[in-house]
Amino acid sequence: MNKDIWVYVEQIEGKITNVSLELLSEAHRLKTKMQRPGQVVAVIIGSQLEELISTVQEYGAQKIYVADDKSLKLYEPQYYAAILKKLIKENDPHILLVGASALGSQLAPTVAAKVKTGVAAHCVELKISENDQLVAVVPAFGGKVLGDILCPKNRPQIASIKQGILDKPVKIEAVGEVIKVDLSFLTQVKTNLKPLKICREEPKGVPLEEAEIVICGGWGVGDQDTWHYLEKIAEKIGGAVACTRPPVDEGWAPGEHVMIGTSGKSVRPKLYLGFGISGATHHICGMKDSGLIISINRDENAEIFKVSDYGIIGDIKQVLPLLAEAVTK
Amino acid sequence: MGLNIVVCVKPIPDPKYYNEITIDPVTKTVKRQGIPTIINPIDKHAIEKALKIKEQHGGKVILMSMAPPDAQETLLEGLAMGADETYLLSDRKFAGADTLATSYVLARGIQKIGEIDLVLTGTESGDGATAQVSSQLGEWLGFSHLWGVVNCEVKSQDDIYLKTKIENGYMEWSGKLPMVFAVSREINTPRYTSIMGVMKAKKKPFTIWSFQDLDLDEVYVGLKGSPTQPGDIFSPDMGRKGEILKISKEEAVELIIEKLRANGINIESFFSGCVRGERNE
Ligand SMILES: Cc1cc2nc3c(=O)[nH]c(=O)nc-3n(C[C@H](O)[C@H](O)[C@H](O)COP(=O)(O)OP(=O)(O)OC[C@H]3O[C@@H](n4cnc5c(N)ncnc54)[C@H](O)[C@@H]3O)c2cc1C
Ligand SMILES: Cc1cc2nc3c(=O)[nH]c(=O)nc-3n(C[C@H](O)[C@H](O)[C@H](O)COP(=O)(O)OP(=O)(O)OC[C@H]3O[C@@H](n4cnc5c(N)ncnc54)[C@H](O)[C@@H]3O)c2cc1C
Numbered sequence: 250m251n252k253d254i255w256v257y258v259e260q261i262e263g264k265i266t267n268v269s270l271e272l273l274s275e276a277h278r279l280k281t282k283m284q285r286p287g288q289v290v291a292v293i294i295g296s297q298l299e300e301l302i303s304t305v306q307e308y309g310a311q312k313i314y315v316a317d318d319k320s321l322k323l324y325e326p327q328y329y330a331a332i333l334k335k336l337i338k339e340n341d342p343h344i345l346l347v348g349a350s351a352l353g354s355q356l357a358p359t360v361a362a363k364v365k366t367g368v369a370a371h372c373v374e375l376k377i378s379e380n381d382q383l384v385a386v387v388p389a390f391g392g393k394v395l396g397d398i399l400c401p402k403n404r405p406q407i408a409s410i411k412q413g414i415l416d417k418p419v420k421i422e423a424v425g426e427v428i429k430v431d432l433s434f435l436t437q438v439k440t441n442l443k444p445l446k447i448c449r450e451e452p453k454g455v456p457l458e459e460a461e462i463v464i465c466g467g468w469g470v471g472d473q474d475t476w477h478y479l480e481k482i483a484e485k486i487g488g489a490v491a492c493t494r495p496p497v498d499e500g501w502a503p504g505e506h507v508m509i510g511t512s513g514k515s516v517r518p519k520l521y522l523g524f525g526i527s528g529a530t531h532h533i534c535g536m537k538d539s540g541l542i543i544s545i546n547r548d549e550n551a552e553i554f555k556v557s558d559y560g561i562i563g564d565i566k567q568v569l570p571l572l573a574e575a576v577t578k
Numbered sequence: 579m580g581l582n583i584v585v586c587v588k589p590i591p592d593p594k595y596y597n598e599i600t601i602d603p604v605t606k607t608v609k610r611q612g613i614p615t616i617i618n619p620i621d622k623h624a625i626e627k628a629l630k631i632k633e634q635h636g637g638k639v640i641l642m643s644m645a646p647p648d649a650q651e652t653l654l655e656g657l658a659m660g661a662d663e664t665y666l667l668s669d670r671k672f673a674g675a676d677t678l679a680t681s682y683v684l685a686r687g688i689q690k691i692g693e694i695d696l697v698l699t700g701t702e703s704g705d706g707a708t709a710q711v712s713s714q715l716g717e718w719l720g721f722s723h724l725w726g727v728v729n730c731e732v733k734s735q736d737d738i739y740l741k742t743k744i745e746n747g748y749m750e751w752s753g754k755l756p757m758v759f760a761v762s763r764e765i766n767t768p769r770y771t772s773i774m775g776v777m778k779a780k781k782k783p784f785t786i787w788s789f790q791d792l793d794l795d796e797v798y799v800g801l802k803g804s805p806t807q808p809g810d811i812f813s814p815d816m817g818r819k820g821e822i823l824k825i826s827k828e829e830a831v832e833l834i835i836e837k838l839r840a841n842g843i844n845i846e847s848f849f850s851g852c853v854r855g856e857r858n859e
Contacts, residue, residue, distance in 0.1 A: 261744070323749070326713070327722060351744040355725040358677060358710035362717035367676060367805030370708035384809065390705055391596045394608055397809030441722035441754040449747030462841060486843045505764075506746050511707060520841050522834065530596045537816045541837060545830065549822065552597055559833065560822040567827045575831050576838075576845055 252287035252381055254279055255342040255405065257333065258305055259353055260295045261324075262447065265304055267458070268348030270418035272410065273308040275375065276346060277421055282377040287343060288312055291425070292336060294329050296322035302427055309421030316430040323444035324352050330359040331438045332430060337364050342405045344383050346375075349409040357409045366403035372410050383408060391511050392534025413458050413515040455489045457507055462488030463518040465509060465536070466502070468495035469525015469546065469565055476501040478569040479524065485576045491516070493532045509535040524565045528553030579735060581637035581755075583628045584688050585661065586699040586715070588618040589645050589652040593704040601813045608811070615652050620700030622659070622768035624761045628698050629660045629769070631732050638662050640691065644672055644683050650784065657779035658771035664782070665691065669789040674801025674808075677710035683799065684711070685718035686792045695735070697758040701726055712760035723758040724751065728765050 254276040258269040273291065280286040291310035293301060298317045305313050316332045337345070337360070347357040349371050361368045369385030373395065376384040383406040385398045400406040457463065464483045470476050476496065483490045491509045496502040509516055510532040521536050523544035533556055536542070543559040544551075545568055554560030561568075591599075591613040600609045628639045641656045641664040643649055653664050667687045675683065688694050697719070702709035709725065716723025728748065729741035732755075740751040743762060771779075789799070797803055825833070835845055 266745075326724070351726050351742070354709050355713050355723075358708075358713040359717060359723075361710075361805075362678060362681070362714040365678070365805065367678065368708075368710060369806060370677075370710055387708075389707065390591075390599050390608070391593060391707070393596045393599045393813060394601060394811060395814050396811040399807050399809050400805055401807055403805040441757055442724065443752050445750040445752055447744070447747065447749045449744070452746060462838070462843065486838060486845070505743070512702070520837060528597075529593075531593065533816060541841075542818065542820075543834060543837060549824075554820060554822055556816050556818055557820045558818050559837075560820050561830045561833070562822065562824050563827060563830050568830050571827055572831045572834060575835055 250343070251341065252283055252285055252343045253290050253340070254287065255290045255292060255345045256310070257345065257347045257353070257356070258291045258293040259348050259350060260293060260298070260301055261352075262449065263295070263297065263301070265301055266348060266350060266412070267418070268350060268353075268410065268412035270304075270308050271412065271415040272346045272348060273305070273310060274418045274421070275410075275415050277309050279344070279375060279377055279383075283381045285381060289423075290314070290342065292316070292333065294321055294332055306423055306425040307420050308418055309423045310425040311423050313425045313427050314430050315427055316432060318432050318435070320435060323447055325440060325442060325444050326355055326359050327438050327440035327442070328435060329356055330363055331435065332432070333360045334363045335434065336430065337405060343381075345405040345407045347407065347409045349411045353409060357407055361407050366405060366407060367398075367400040368407040368409060369398040369400070370409055372408050373414055375408060375410075382406070388511075388534060391529065391531035393530040411515050413517065452503075452506065454484065455487060457489045457491055457514055457516060460489035460516070461519045462486060463491050463516055463521045463536070463539070464488050465491040465493070465521060465523045465526065466496055467493040467524065467526030470496060470501065471525070471566065473501050475566060475569060478573045481573050482576055493526055493529070511535065523553060523557070524569065526553050527551055528556065579635050581631060581635050581695045581732070582640065582693055583631060583637060583696045583698065584640045584642050584691070584694050585621065585624045585628045585656070586684055586697065586711070587621045587625070587641050587643045587653060587656055588700075588703050589615050589643065589649040590618045590703055590705040592616045593619070599813070601811055606811050615649070617652055617655055618700055618703045620702065620761070620763055622656075623763055623765055624698040624700050625656050625659050625661055626766045626768040627730065627761055630766070631696070635732065637695075640665065642684060642687055643667065644675070644680055644687075647786065654776070654779045655771060657782045658775040659769055660775065662782060664784045666784070666786045667792070668786055671789045671796075671800050674804065675799070676804035676806040677708050677714055679799055679804045681711050681714035682718055682803070683792065683794065684715055686794055687787060688719060690787070690792055695755045696732075697721065699758070699760045701760045701762050709760075712758060716758035719756075719758065721756045721758050722753060724753075725760045727759045727761045730759070730761075730765070
């Protein structure tokens with residue numbers, strides 16, 4: 250029984266996603282905690298992957314399975330999961346880490362169902378027990394509850410993690426051996442689905458995940474005009490605008506890709522400024538690890554104050570214009 | 579053409595009250611007394627989608643839930659929206675199921691009904707929120723499946739168009755039935771229930787199936803059949819020893835600017851307002 254830790258390296262449009270690199274670093278960290286560690290192994294699936302392999306090596310993959318074929322250019326659950334299933338059956342890894350992106354959140358449970366094992370979903374922390382088993386800390390009830398999830402009898406122990414939860418990836422040069430996966434079996438994979446296209450938009454400004462300062466607006470912002478102040482301030486100070494769910498529903502915010510929380514992103518900026526946010530656990534679980542938290546709310550009993558370093562009781566309709574003026578001068 | 583559609587619906591404690599949830603330090607169980615049970619909000623979007631497809635093509639909308647017997651009341655709301663009938667899969671043996679074991683029982687329920695063309699779920703539940711049941715249900719049924727559907731047009735059995743969301747973008751797909759897909763909130767706005775709807779709901783067929791009624795292999799059922807096992811459970815302390823400040827808007831701005839500066843943001847001097855004297859003379 251080997252103790253190899255596998256990482257599914259997700260690529261979209263020929264670019265490796267950040268969470269995949271975070272997972273490679275995490276795999277190395279877990280390896281150092283084990284009594285009898287195995288290797289850190291990467292699996293990458295797609296088309297024309299040559300250029301990506303060196304990056305996977307730079308982040309410490311000691312072995313890389315490459316499934317490279319035209320038919321894999323766009324993600325398709327049955328094709329991608331069939332490849333992982335085949336590799337798992339042949340190599341019996343100890344642990345498999347998958348990024349909990351939109352596609353990874355589907356791929357992990359699909360593979361697990363095919364090989365009949367468990368997935369710890371959207372973990373916030375990974376640990377190794379005395380007998381080298383994975384202990385995954387998983388949130389429930391919007392992050393209000395955390396539970397340890399184990400997968401004692403089945404292999405691999407699968408865990409999915411969102412981007413931004415783990416530490417920033419670090420380079421660990423490894424001369425990872427590259428193994429091309431024989432894909433002749435793919436012709437037998439049955440599916441009722443055909444991916445037609447993938448379209449992505451590069452968001453303007455500083456990406457939320459990388460921003461050191463996050464300016465977050467909630468329902469209390471009240472209207473589109475007041476919302477513009479947030480954008481103005483963020484632009485001026487090089488921060489990123491984020492939101493809770495209501496501004497997405499109202500259409501003030503550009504979309505769910507800037508929402509923080511259970512169904513959105515997890516961020517850890519140096520400074521988080523929250524305007525008109527009540528502090529539902531669904532939101533807090535995505536920002537509680539920020540460096541400094543300042544929030545403004547007119548309700549002195551707002552839950553958000555309990556997780557803030559500074560809670561300012563005030564009307565944001567008055568504070569925001571003034572703040573915008575101060576920073577844009 | 580007439581499509582038989584199953585919508586999987588999970589009764590959950592109302593997420594509005596999750597700030598009140600605590601863990602009993604002795605029994606290590608989740609304390610949720612007094613929190614009302616509702617239909618998982620996203621699942622109503624799935625019901626709405628199913629009703630729309632039925633309006634277009636005819637057929638039947640069947641609700642299915644694996645839950646304790648008292649879920650019956652909660653599930654009525656789905657029937658009141660317009661679904662035709664409900665199957666509740668309920669048995670002590672199902673308790674403690676992880677997503678693989680949950681989706682297994684749901685799949686066997688769907689197979690027992692038979693001749694199902696389409697299965698809809700929500701992307702994630704409000705409580706467990708693993709977002710895994712849908713994909714694993716597809717696997718147990720042997721159907722193709724997609725997660726995060728924000729748009730879907732069913733033209734015919736063999737011609738379906740789907741759009742799914744991904745980070746900063748979307749994917750488009752063509753597909754054929756049968757299929758399982760998990761709908762996202764953006765797909766539609768669920769209809770309200772009317773008094774008439776509620777009255778009719780009470781007369782609609784409601785079937786309860788237990789372990790014995792389904793063709794189940796015990797190896798895959800409940801806590802024992804779950805590959806994942808729960809360990810310690812706790813409620814994280816997210817609190818900070820913060821200061822709550824009752825200050826003027828000018829002072830608020832000053833504080834924020836000071837903290838921005840401390841974080842290396844270069845902000846030039848600004849007018850911080852005037853303070854009037856308070857002597858009455
Ligand atoms: C603290 C804690 C942590 C947990 N962590 C994990 C974990 O990491 N991995 C794991 O496998 N399990 C885990 N579980 C167990 C998991 O919550 C249950 O298996 C649950 O019954 C189904 O998962 P979900 O609520 O996450 O559903 P999701 O997969 O989020 O639900 C998606 C959709 O599936 C449908 N659906 C889900 N459940 C039902 C149902 N009972 N009846 C009808 N339709 C349904 C609904 O349409 C729903 O919108 C955890 C439970 C707790 C309390
Ligand atoms: C399954 C599920 C997943 C979810 N996922 C997420 C998620 O990922 N992210 C997320 O954010 N939410 C999520 N939610 C929603 C979440 O539960 C809350 O409803 C949401 O976070 C509330 O947003 P809010 O604080 O902006 O609004 P509210 O709760 O409405 O709070 C508004 C606050 O603004 C204050 N206010 C109003 N006017 C002013 C003013 N002029 N000046 C100062 N203060 C003012 C009020 O006092 C109030 O405290 C989810 C819910 C569910 C069920």
